[in-house]
Amino acid sequence: MYKGNLDTIILKLLSEHNKMYGYEITQKVKELSQGKINIKEGALYPALHRLKSKGFxxxxxxxxxxxxxxxYxxxxxxxxxSIVKxxxxxxxxxxxxxxxNPKFNFK
Amino acid sequence: MYKGNLDTIILKLLSEHNKMYGYEITQKVKELSQGKINIKEGALYPALHRLKSKGFxxxxxxxxxxxxxxxYxxxxxxxxxSIVKxxxxxxxxxxxxxxxNPKFNFK
DNA sequence: TCTATATACCTAATCAACTTAGGTATATAA
DNA sequence: TTATATACCTAAGTTGATTAGGTATATAGA
Known part of the structure; x- marks a missing residue:
């Protein structure tokens, strides 16, 4: 689970790779996260469409x-x-x- | 926003403070997060009841x-x-x- | 040949966890 | 007397995920 950070993940990836397609994004995220983040298609495609409709x-x-x-x-x-997010x-x-790490609060 | 981590935040806090009441938790989190996390009551109280009903x-x-x-x-x-979460x-x-920080992937 | 897996896109129904907005009540500061 | 802080609560609405379904091509294995 990426906890509301999917848009950020996509924008950040695209800021480093010029252009990517949906399936490629899922594979890249899986690779970068060492298998821990497995983006579901039901989350990915709506996110891409959302970001497109927002003009991003x-x-x-x-x-x-x-x-x-x-x-994309x-x-x-x-x-x-991408920078803001x-x-x-x-x-x-x-x-x-x-x-x-509450002990580091005043570091 | 705490993005699905509210239960974890509560459990972690209680692991360090023996007993706390709801309002105290919101204030403590505000303090520890330097004002950045402001737990809403509509999120807090259902979370406390949920954790209680689960026996935690x-x-x-x-x-x-x-x-x-x-x-609590x-x-x-x-x-x-608390340890698991x-x-x-x-x-x-x-x-x-x-x-x-993709460059640090192989550190 | 048939089946499973990988690639590649999509959406609808459902679920979980949040915000917003309302409620009750006491104490204190302006 | 009004606003703010303290202290609890819930219902309705929103958001963003998962689950589960669909279409289609290519390839590897039994």
Whole structure:
């Protein structure tokens, strides 16, 4: 489970890979997370459509090996959003660390 | 937002404070998180009741300064659960770090 | 040949956990 | 007398996931 961070994960990945298609994203996340995060299709595709409808992603459909692939890439706004969301996730993680390690609160 | 980690936060706090009441938990979390996490009552109280019904918490009602306080403390199973959930949250955070800092994947 | 697995997309129904918004009540500070 | 803090509670609505279903092609194995 990615706990509301799926959009952030997608935006962050796309900020590093120019363009990716849905299935590729699930595999990349699985690889980067050492098998711990397995994005479900029922979460992924609605998320991609949501991000596109918000103007953060643009799509290009290509046929590769007789199969359709929908490549997504960040728009200019998507790039901004990626930076904002990534910063928010980092802050969230730092805050969680404070709760887990209360002794380090005043470090 | 605490993104599905409220139960973990409560269990972890109670593992360090013996007994706490609801309002106290919200204040303590606000303090520890430097104001960033503001637990809503609509989330807190159902969570406390849920954890109690699962046998992880036990309650003692006291009247202090003419106001009721419901003090919660971990049961034996609650203590176990606290350890499990805390470890899960730590692992989740580590996994998120991998996604945020892909260069550190092989450290 | 048939079946399972991988690749590649999609949606609808369901579930869990949150926010919002309402309620009750006492104590204190402006 | 009004707002804020303390202290508890629940119901309705929203969000974002899972589960489970669908379509279709390619490949590996029994």
């Amino acid at each position: 992603l643009e799509v290009e459909t290509l046929k590769v090996d007789n199969r359709l692939r929908k490549y 890439k960040l728009t200019k706004n998507g790039n901004k959003e 990534t910063a928010e996730l980092e802050e969230f993680i730092n805050t969680m660390q404070l709760l887990l | 918490l036990e309650v003692e009602t006291l009247k202090v300064d003419n106001r009721l306080r419901k003090y 403390k971990l049961t034996k199973n609650g203590n176990k659960e 805390t470890a899960e949250l730590e692992e989740f955070i580590n996994t998120m770090q991998l996604l945020l």
